[in-house]
Amino acid sequence: xxxxxxxxxxxxxxxxxxxxxxxxxxxxxxxxxxxxxxxxxxxxxxxxxxxxxxxxxxxxxxxxxxxxxxxxxxxxxxxxxxxxxxxxxxxxxxxxxxxxxxxxxxxxxxxxxxxxxxxxxxxxxxxxxxxxxxxxxxxxxxxxxxxxxxxxxxxxxxxxxxxxxxxxxxxxxxxxxxxxxxxxxxxxxxxxxxxxxxx
Amino acid sequence: xxxxxxxxxxxxxxxxxxxxxxxxxxxxxxxxxxxxxxxxxxxxxxxxxxxxxxxxxxxxxxxxxxxxxxxxxxxxxxxxxxxxxxxxxxxxxxxxxxxxxxxxxxxxxxxxxxxxxxxxxxxxxxxxxxxxxxxxxxxxxxxxxxxxxxxxxxxxxxxxxxxxxxxxxxxxxxxxxxxxxxxxxxxxxxxxxxxxxxxxxxxxxxxxxxxxxxxxxxxxxxxxxxxxxxxxxxxxxxxxxxxxxxxxxxxxxxxxxxxxxxxxxxxxxxxxxxxxxxxxxxxxxxxxxxxxxxxxxxxxxxxxxxxxxxxxxxxxxxxxxxxxxxxxxxxxxxxxxxxxxxxxxxxxxxxxxxxxxxxxxxxxxxxxxxxxxxxxxxxxxxxxxxxxxxx
Numbered sequence: 001x002x003x004x005x006x007x008x009x010x011x012x013x014x015x016x017x018x019x020x021x022x023x024x025x026x027x028x029x030x031x032x033x034x035x036x037x038x039x040x041x042x043x044x045x046x047x048x049x050x051x052x053x054x055x056x057x058x059x060x061x062x063x064x065x066x067x068x069x070x071x072x073x074x075x076x077x078x079x080x081x082x083x084x085x086x087x088x089x090x091x092x093x094x095x096x097x098x099x100x101x102x103x104x105x106x107x108x109x110x111x112x113x114x115x116x117x118x119x120x121x122x123x124x125x126x127x128x129x130x131x132x133x134x135x136x137x138x139x140x141x142x143x144x145x146x147x148x149x150x151x152x153x154x155x156x157x158x159x160x161x162x163x164x165x166x167x168x169x170x171x172x173x174x175x176x177x178x179x180x181x182x183x184x185x186x187x188x189x190x191x192x193x194x195x196x197x198x199x
Numbered sequence: 200x201x202x203x204x205x206x207x208x209x210x211x212x213x214x215x216x217x218x219x220x221x222x223x224x225x226x227x228x229x230x231x232x233x234x235x236x237x238x239x240x241x242x243x244x245x246x247x248x249x250x251x252x253x254x255x256x257x258x259x260x261x262x263x264x265x266x267x268x269x270x271x272x273x274x275x276x277x278x279x280x281x282x283x284x285x286x287x288x289x290x291x292x293x294x295x296x297x298x299x300x301x302x303x304x305x306x307x308x309x310x311x312x313x314x315x316x317x318x319x320x321x322x323x324x325x326x327x328x329x330x331x332x333x334x335x336x337x338x339x340x341x342x343x344x345x346x347x348x349x350x351x352x353x354x355x356x357x358x359x360x361x362x363x364x365x366x367x368x369x370x371x372x373x374x375x376x377x378x379x380x381x382x383x384x385x386x387x388x389x390x391x392x393x394x395x396x397x398x399x400x401x402x403x404x405x406x407x408x409x410x411x412x413x414x415x416x417x418x419x420x421x422x423x424x425x426x427x428x429x430x431x432x433x434x435x436x437x438x439x440x441x442x443x444x445x446x447x448x449x450x451x452x453x454x455x456x457x458x459x460x461x462x463x464x465x466x467x468x469x470x471x472x473x474x475x476x477x478x479x480x481x482x483x484x485x486x487x488x489x490x491x492x493x494x495x496x497x498x499x500x501x502x503x504x505x506x507x508x509x510x511x512x513x514x515x516x517x518x519x520x521x522x523x524x525x526x527x528x529x530x531x532x533x534x535x536x537x538x539x540x541x542x543x544x545x546x547x548x549x550x551x552x553x554x555x556x557x558x559x560x561x562x563x564x565x566x567x568x569x570x571x572x573x574x575x576x577x578x579x580x581x582x583x584x585x586x587x588x589x590x
Contacts, residue, residue, distance in 0.1 A: 112391060114372035114379075120388055148365045148398055152372070155394035186358035 008034070060131070062107030062124055064089050072096070072105060079103040081138040085128065085157065087111055087145055095143065103141075106131065111144060111153040123153075125160065132164045142170040205229070205523045205551040206324065208248060210282035214295075215267040215275040217243040224581050227589045228572035230547055230554050234561040234584065235576035241557040244576065245328065245527040247279040248555060251292045252324040253317035257527060258332075262305040266296070274302055285323060286522050292324060318357075325354070325516050325524035329509045329531055337493045337501050341481035348436075348482045349406075351512050352413045355519050362406040369398035370473050373460075377468040387464075396460040399476065400453040404440065407477040408449060411441040413515075414482075420511040421487070427549055428542035430500075431487045432507040438480030484508070502534040506543060513552050523552035532556060532563045541566055561586060 008030060015026035033040045057063070058070035065071055072078060072092075082103025086092050092105050108123045132140065140161055144150040158168045174192030175184065184192075207229070213222040218240040233241050242257075249256040250265070258264075266274035278295030290310055297306035307314040314320060336344055352359045373395040376387040414436045421431045436442075443452045459475060460467075467473050484493035484504045493501055509526070517523040526547070532540050540563065547554045548570050556571075558564065564573065564587060573587025583589075 112372075112394070114375040114391075114395075120391060148368045148402075149372075151401075152369065152391075152394045152398050155397045156390050159390040159393055186356075187361055190358070 057107075061092075061105045062089070062109065062127075063092055063105060077102075080136055082141065083128075083131065083137055083139070084141040084143050086143050087150070091143060101141075103139075106140075108144075108153070111147070111149040112156055113149050120156070125157070128157070129160060129164065132161060132166050137166055139167040139169060142168065144170070146173055205553055206286075206525060207284040207553050208251075208281050208525060209284055209289075211244075211248065212278075212280045213244075213247055214278040215269070216247050216265060216277045216279050216295075217267060218579070219243060219247075220267060220579055222579075222581055224574070226553075226572065228570075229552075230544075230556065230567060230571035232561075232564045232567060232571045232573040232584070232587055233555065233557045233576055233581070234559065234564065234573065235557075236559060239576040240579070241576050242330070242529050244581070245330075245529050245555055245557060248281065248525060249326050249328055249527055250279055250294055251281040251283075252326045252525075253321045257326075257328040257330055257529070261303070262296070263302045266302050276302065280308075281324075283324065290323060292320065321357070322520070325520060325522075326527055327354070327509050327513045327516065327524050328527035328529065329505055330529045333505055334498070334502065334534075336505070337484070337496075341479070344482040345478075345480050348410055348413070348480075351417075351508075352409050354512070354516060355413065356409055359406065359409045362402045362409065366399055366402040366406055366477065369395050369402065370476070370478060373399065374467075374471070374473060377464060378471060381468045381471070392464060393457070393461065396457050399460065399473075400456040403456065403477040404444070404449050404453050407438060407440040407452075407480070408444055410438070410477075410480065411436060411444055414441075416515055417508065417511045420514050421507060425514045426507045426510050427546040429507060429510070429546045430503050430539065430542070432504045433485040433487055434508065435483035435485060436480060437483055438477055439475070440477040441480065499534050499536060499539070502531065503539055506531060506535075510546060510550070513550070517551065523550065526550070526552050526554035528554060528556045530557055530559075532558050533560060544570070 012023060012026045012030050015021055015029060016023040021029070033044070054066040055064050056068050058065055058068055058073055060069045060073045063070040063072055067074065079102050082101075083106050084095065084101050084103060085106045085108055086095065087108055087110060089107055092107055095101050095105075106124065106128050108125070108128070110118050110123055112118060112120065112123070131137065140157075142154040142157060144154045154170055161168050172195055173188065174195055175181065175188075181189065207226075209226055211222070211224045211226070213219040218238075233244060235241050246256050246258055246260070255261070263274065266277045269275045276296035278293065280291060280293040282291050283289065291308075293308040294305060296302055297304050300306065307317065307320060309319065309323070333347070336347055349359065349363055373392060376392060376395070379385070380387045414434045417434055421433065424431070440452060440456065443455065447455075456476065460473070463475065485491065486493065486496050486500050486504055491500070493504055496504065506528070509528075513524050513526055531543070535543060544567055556564070561573070561575070561584065564571065568587055569590050571587055572589045573584030574581050575584050
C-alpha cells in the first residue's frame with residue numbers, strides 16, 4: 001500500500017490491518033471517532049500507548065498482562081497443582097470467560113507442524129516441562145484444538161510429561177450444550193458416543 | 200428385503216451448461232437411453248444429472264468449468280435443475296452459478312429455497328455412475344483404485360473422507376520430519392515422530408476398517424446375486440492393515456502399526472516416504488464366472504466387472520438411504536457382447552433404480568424397446584427417439 005500523507009487514510013489503513021476489520025468498517029470507525037476526537041480518539045491513543053508500554057507476556061505462563069507474572073499466576077486463590085495448556089492467549093481468555101478453570105495456565109504459542117516449520121523448540125514446551133519438574137503440579141490439562149496437529153501436539157506433550165509423574169488429561173469431545181444431535185458432524189457424534197458415561 | 204422405493208428424475212432443465220445452451224427434457228421411464236454422435240452432449244447430460252446430488256459430479260469438475268462458452272462473450276452463468284419424484288413425493292433441485300455471483304461458485308436450491316450445504320442434498324438425491332474414464336482403473340496406479348474405493352466408502356460414510364485426509368496430513372508431517380533428518384543429519388525428535396505415528400495409526404485404522412467393511416458388504420451383495428444374470432465380481436482388498444483387522448481388535452492393530460513405523464524410521468527416511476501403511480492399499484477385481492483377476496480379463500470383461508461393482512454399490516446405497524440412487528452409465532453398452540448387454544438390460548429393469556444410458560449406436564438398445572424411453576442428442580437438441588417410445 002502506498003504511503004499517504006493524509007492522516008485519515010493513514011489511520012484507516014492501520015485499522016484495516018486488524019483482524020475482523022476491513023477497510024469499510026475501519027473507515028466507519030474512523031469517521032465516528034473524528035466526530036468527537038476529544039472524547040474518543042485521544043483517550044484511545046492514550047490507552048493504546050499505555051497498553052503497548054505496559055503489557056508483556058507473563059514469564060511463567062505466557063499470558064498477556066500489565067503485570068509480570070500475570071494476575072492469574074499471582075492470584076493466591078488459584079489451585080497451583082493444576083495447569084491448563086492452551087494453544088494461544090485467545091484460548092486462555094476464552095477459558096477465563098467461562099470461569100471453569102480454577103488452576104493456572106500455560107500458553108504453548110502454537111501447535112506442532114512439520115509442514116508449517118513449527119517444532120517443539122518453537123513452542124513453550126521446555127518452560128512447561130520445567131514448571132512441572134519444579135514440583136507441586138499434580139495434573140496437566142491439555143486444552144488443545146481438536147485438529148490433527150492439535151492431537152499430535154497433545155500426544156507429544158503427554159509423552160514428554162509422563163516421565164515427570166504428573167497426571168495428564170485432555171478436554172472431552174462431544175455434544176455442545178444446547179446443541180441438537182442431528183446437526184452434529186459424524187466425527188463429533190461418534191466421539192460423543194464413545195465417551196458416553198453412566199448417569 | 201422389499202425393493203427400495205426409487206428416485207425418479209422426471210424433468211431436467213439446463214441453461215448454458217457445457218455444450219447445452221438451453222434444454223428442457225421430460226423423462227417418463229425407469230430406463231432412459233440417450234444416443235447420438237460423439238460430441239452431441241450425451242455425457243454432459245449425465246454430468247448435469249450427477250450434479251443434482253452432492254459432490255462434484257461424474258467428471259469431478261470445478262464449478263467454473265461447467266459454464267458454456269458464449270459466442271465471444273466468454274463463460275456464461277450456468278444452471279441445472281431437476282424435478283424428482285421420490286419416496287416422499289415430488290421436489291425440485293437446482294444448482295448453478297449463484298445469482299450475480301462468481302462463476303467459480305456453485306449454489307443449490309431445494310424447491311426454490313437456497314440450501315446452505317450439500318448435506319441436505321445427500322438425504323434426497325444420490326447417483327452412482329460409470330464412465331469410460333473409469334476403464335483405465337485397471338491399468339492405473341494403485342492410488343487411483345484406492346481413490347475409487349474411497350469414493351464408494353464416502354458415499355455411505357461421509358466422515359471417511361476426513362479420516363483419510365487426517366491420515367494423509369499426519370503422514371506428510373512424518374515424511375517431512377524424516378526428510379529433515381536425512382538432509383540435516385540431525386535426529387528428528389522421537390517423541391514428535393511418535394505423536395505423528397499415533398495420529399496416523401488412529402486415522403489409518405479407521406480408514407482401513409471402513410474400506411474393509413465396504414468391500415465385505417459389496418461382496419456380500421454380489422454373492423447374493425444383486426446383478427441378476429449379469430456376471431458378478433468379487434473385490435479383493437490388498438492391504439495389510441485391513442487384513443490385520445480380520446484377526447485382531449482395532450486397538451491391537453493400531454499398536455502394531457505404531458511399533459512398525461517406529462522401527463522403520465531409518466528405512467523410511469532413506470526412502471523419503473512412509474513405505475508401509477493403509478495408504479499402500481490396492482483394490483483387486485476378480486471376474487467371478489472364470490475366477491479371473493481383472494488384469495487378465497478382456498476389455499469387455501473389465502467393463503462388466505465395473506458394471507457389477509456399480510450395481511452392487513447402488514444396492515448398498517438403496518439399503519442405507521431407503522431409496523435407490525440414479526444410475527448413470529456412460530457408453531457402457533458398446534463394450535459388452537450381446538448376451539452381457541441383454542443381461543445388463545435385464546438387471547437394470549429389475550432394479551428399483553432409474554437408470555440413464557448413453558451410446559453412439561442406437562441399434563444396440565433395440566432390446567429395450569417397450570422397456571426404455573429413448574432420446575437422440577444432436578445439434579444442441581434432445582428429441583424423442585421414435586424407435587424407443589415411452590413404454
